[in-house]
Amino acid sequence: MSQFLDPTLEVSTPKQSGHKRTESSYSTSYSVLDIYETESPISARSPTTTNNELGDEIMRGLDELEFKDLSNDNTLFASNGSETEINSNSNLNLNLNLNSNSYIEERIEYITPINNITNIKTILSSPYDMYGFKKKSNLSSITPEHYNQWFEQYSQYLLERKQKWLSLMRTNGLNLPNDSTIPTRFPPKSAKVKKLIRKGIPPEWRGNAWFYYAGGYEKLSKHNGLYKEIATNGVKNKDSDVIERDLDRTFPDNKYFKSNDNNEPKMIQSLRRVLTAFAHYKPQIGYCQSLNFLAGLLLLFMNEERSFWMLVILTERIIPNVHSHNLEGVHTDQGVLMLCIKEYINQLWPILGKSFDGQLIAEDKILSNLPPIALVTSPWFMSLFVGVLPIESTLRIWDILWYQGSKTIFRIGLTLFKMSSETNEFQELTSTNSSQNDQVELYQFMQSYPKSLLDPNEVLGNCFKKIGGYGYGSLSQAEIDTCREFVSKQREKLNNKKKNTSIAVTDEERQTLLLGQDVHDVYGFHRSIMILQIK
Amino acid sequence: MSGRKKTLLKVIILGDSGVGKTSLMQQFVNNKFSHQYKATIGADFLTKEITIDNNKQVSLQIWDTAGQERFQSLGVAFYRGADCCVLCYDVTNEKSLNNLTSWKDEFLVQSNVTNPQDFPFIIIGNKIDVDDSKKIPSLQKKLQNITNNQLGGLNYPVFETSAKEGINVEAAFEVIAKMALQQEELNDANGHDVSDDYNDAINIHLESEYSGCAC
Numbered sequence: 105m106s107q108f109l110d111p112t113l114e115v116s117t118p119k120q121s122g123h124k125r126t127e128s129s130y131s132t133s134y135s136v137l138d139i140y141e142t143e144s145p146i147s148a149r150s151p152t153t154t155n156n157e158l159g160d161e162i163m164r165g166l167d168e169l170e171f172k173d174l175s176n177d178n179t180l181f182a183s184n185g186s187e188t189e190i191n192s193n194s195n196l197n198l199n200l201n202l203n204s205n206s207y208i209e210e211r212i213e214y215i216t217p218i219n220n221i222t223n224i225k226t227i228l229s230s231p232y233d234m235y236g237f238k239k240k241s242n243l244s245s246i247t248p249e250h251y252n253q254w255f256e257q258y259s260q261y262l263l264e265r266k267q268k269w270l271s272l273m274r275t276n277g278l279n280l281p282n283d284s285t286i287p288t289r290f291p292p293k294s295a296k297v298k299k300l301i302r303k304g305i306p307p308e309w310r311g312n313a314w315f316y317y318a319g320g321y322e323k324l325s326k327h328n329g330l331y332k333e334i335a336t337n338g339v340k341n342k343d344s345d346v347i348e349r350d351l352d353r354t355f356p357d358n359k360y361f362k363s364n365d366n367n368e369p370k371m372i373q374s375l376r377r378v379l380t381a382f383a384h385y386k387p388q389i390g391y392c393q394s395l396n397f398l399a400g401l402l403l404l405f406m407n408e409e410r411s412f413w414m415l416v417i418l419t420e421r422i423i424p425n426v427h428s429h430n431l432e433g434v435h436t437d438q439g440v441l442m443l444c445i446k447e448y449i450n451q452l453w454p455i456l457g458k459s460f461d462g463q464l465i466a467e468d469k470i471l472s473n474l475p476p477i478a479l480v481t482s483p484w485f486m487s488l489f490v491g492v493l494p495i496e497s498t499l500r501i502w503d504i505l506w507y508q509g510s511k512t513i514f515r516i517g518l519t520l521f522k523m524s525s526e527t528n529e530f531q532e533l534t535s536t537n538s539s540q541n542d543q544v545e546l547y548q549f550m551q552s553y554p555k556s557l558l559d560p561n562e563v564l565g566n567c568f569k570k571i572g573g574y575g576y577g578s579l580s581q582a583e584i585d586t587c588r589e590f591v592s593k594q595r596e597k598l599n600n601k602k603k604n605t606s607i608a609v610t611d612e613e614r615q616t617l618l619l620g621q622d623v624h625d626v627y628g629f630h631r632s633i634m635i636l637q638i639k
Numbered sequence: 640m641s642g643r644k645k646t647l648l649k650v651i652i653l654g655d656s657g658v659g660k661t662s663l664m665q666q667f668v669n670n671k672f673s674h675q676y677k678a679t680i681g682a683d684f685l686t687k688e689i690t691i692d693n694n695k696q697v698s699l700q701i702w703d704t705a706g707q708e709r710f711q712s713l714g715v716a717f718y719r720g721a722d723c724c725v726l727c728y729d730v731t732n733e734k735s736l737n738n739l740t741s742w743k744d745e746f747l748v749q750s751n752v753t754n755p756q757d758f759p760f761i762i763i764g765n766k767i768d769v770d771d772s773k774k775i776p777s778l779q780k781k782l783q784n785i786t787n788n789q790l791g792g793l794n795y796p797v798f799e800t801s802a803k804e805g806i807n808v809e810a811a812f813e814v815i816a817k818m819a820l821q822q823e824e825l826n827d828a829n830g831h832d833v834s835d836d837y838n839d840a841i842n843i844h845l846e847s848e849y850s851g852c853a854c
Contacts, residue, residue: 242675345734346707349657349678356675393656393707394680431712460720476716482681491677544700548684 212370214360214404217308218262219283227259228252234307235404237495238357244555246494254558258496261561266306272296290316298507302568304560305503311405314506315414323413331409334381343383343391350393351375354400361400374408375400382415389419392427394486401490401502414506418488422510426485432595437485437510438478439471439591440584441517446470448518448576452525455534460543471594476543480550484517493554493563500560511584515576519567522574524553646697648819649720651750653742654727655735656706659765662802663727664703667812672803679705682717691816699816711745718750722819722826723759725811730764730799731773736781739793753829759818760795762786763811768801 216223216234227234231248239251266283273280276291290313291297305313315321351372355361360371378399383391398418402411419426425433446453456477457465465475483491488505489498505512524530530553533546557563568577652660661676661683668685684702691697702717704710724746728735739762747755764782767774775781786793796818798811 242673346656352674353657353676353678356677392709393678393705396678397680429709431709434713460716474716479682479713479716482713486680491680544684551683 213308214371215308215310217284217306218259219266219308224255224259227255232359233495235495235499236359236361237355238359241494241555242357244494244552246556246558250558258559262304262306265300265304268300268303269306269309272300286312288312288316293317293507301503301507302564304500307499310499310503311402311410314502315406315410318414318417318506320410320413320417323417324410327413330385331381331412334384335377335408335412341380341384344380346393347376347379347383347391347396350379350396354396358400358404360404371400371403374403374411378403378408378412378415381412385412385416386419388429389427390429392431392486394483395427397487397490401498422505423485423488423513431486432592434482434485435474435595436588436592437513438474438481439595440587441481441484441514442470442474442478443587443591444514444518444579445521448579449522449525452521455525455546456521458543462543471591472598476547477550480547481517484520485513488513489516489554494556494558497557497560497563500564504564509581511579511581514584515567515579516563518576518579519563519574520554521550522576523557523563523566524550527553529553647700648697648722648816648823649700649702650723650725650815650819651702651704651718651721651746652725652727653704653746654706654725654763655729655732655738655742658706658727658729658732658735659802660703660706660727663725663763663765663800663808664701666802666805666808668701670805672805679703681705681710681713684717689813689816691813691820695820697816697820699812699819711749718746721746721750721752722822723761723815724750725761725763725815726793726795727763727765729766730775730778731766731769733775733781736764736775736778736785739785743793754822754825759822760793761811761815761818762793762795762797764797764799765802767799767806768804 214236216227218224218227218234223234231239233239233251233255239248240246270280270283272291273287278287278289278291280287286309301313301317352361352363354375360369361375363369363372375396379391379395382395382399383389389395395415399411399415402414406414423433423437425431426437427433442457445456454464457470457475459465459473460476465473483489489501492498493501501512501516529549530546533542533549566573570577652664654660656678661679662672664685665676666672668687682702682704684700686698686700688696688698702721705713724743726739726742728739743760746760747758752758764778782797786795786797796814798807798814800807800811802808
């Protein structure tokens, strides 16, 4: 089964581990088919959970062992490794501590891996997709037939991509005992890895890959045990009511989130704990609607503790202040997006930059009076495209987001605007002199159009392809950072102005802005910031 | 200057998170109720053509919004030009009833309407289908305290509805449409143009700050 074993592993793998405490070399993948075919979540899940717990503990223990031993004992990695098999290895003398706070450690595999024809057929005949979402969407015209038509092609693509990833792992000395193993360690960032990331992480690997590349292990090892502590103690706080109201309204179209008559799904319980713990840990944010979508999606791919830390990483590093009490980050980032549109899709600005009464918003007022189209784009930042695009497209964006950071949101945002502007509907809506009515219809179109983008390769191809694409892959993080800083400074002044305090630009500020010119700049974006500044 | 069609009436639905704003809108426009609605982020709207007073065709554009307080900071753009504002509470949630006043105040601040004193508001108490035991104790008295209080100023028509069962939803929106039409006609008579005051709330001239710079 493990024909790819490589002797170099003996040296490299165990020594690379800087996170022995929390990270195992490999975690075993369990087939979720058993879960999938039954409607009763409890009975189906319990054994899998136990397996996983045991598996995790064993893997953790194995980390301490010589890697050679691992390679000699392939049964441990069998994808359907049953409890008996695991227990038969009791000579490993592992400390299986299953009783303490087991609810937090419990992990169910929710994702159906697309690694063979049987699984593909299962998905094709099911009303649900590989993540448990209903194929039929309430929000768009996508039907199960439509979905299947796409998925027949896309599943083949997934099989191909998986092979590419397996090969990438091998060339990086990260051999997997078999194709069903889910790695917890990934190759260091490189041009090659980036390319593969953009083409999609295998769905069942996603949780681990996101966590790895987003720096989850660093967070986890720095705050070892903290989540457990908060989740156990901070069961209720001032945000509990609001959180409670959103639990069932997070993914009502996902079977793992759907409440049965009597039993509250495990997923809802996890979502409650993660959101409550987050509100407790980040009182400057508390609970903000849309965090439920982010936490919910994370929980499909990783355990509670990891989902929690990913939320922390997201709100600290990737989209700071977006969920804060005044949503200042939403205003800032949308200001940045508007300036990006103005710069990179300039021909669209006269259309998108209008207020509801059809007047173009004056250049110097863009940041204080965001155009109404900003109502469409606010969920792009707050929910990171969850519910904005079909799920696979959203997940493919998340693959890149956790690897490349916040510039991804702006790159995709520009792509969505550009794509929509190339449709007939858009052309029609904007061909006549726009009245308030047309402006509102345009708003509606911009909100519904992305929901129809079932094929992620179309969106990402347009965004990143050097030939035949829009080239938004060149928008750099430095540009975004500079622009964010600019917008947030202007808004700060604006707020100060409202309070009648001084708003004069200091020499120091001007100096900082001028220095920004040195940043490499493909499109002249920084120049435009300067123009706006100095004009 | 304004290209607004006379028959387009803009209605804004406000209220705490989870009171049923999306459900009310969906029930009225599409005659359906679902447990599948997700929490609303940002804003959403639906349009419905209706006939009022037997012969008047109007197009109701209904805006549904996120209910969590902090989302109000995103609301400026679409509050403007509203013809009627619906204040919603949940008959099982006392806090949502008590918050009606602040929703009204917030709307008036953000929408910049010309006639705050007589701008048409309507109050909807949703979820009357739920068991009486779960409802706010002595609801009618509390409601009266809020609506009759001259200082609080919520002396508006009240409808009790069930978006789930479709009770009273149609009736409420008919009144909403009539009130909105009246407001619209009033605005037209006054020659009010929305864009006139558009920039008053926040008026920043970046260039003025750099007037000394020659580049």
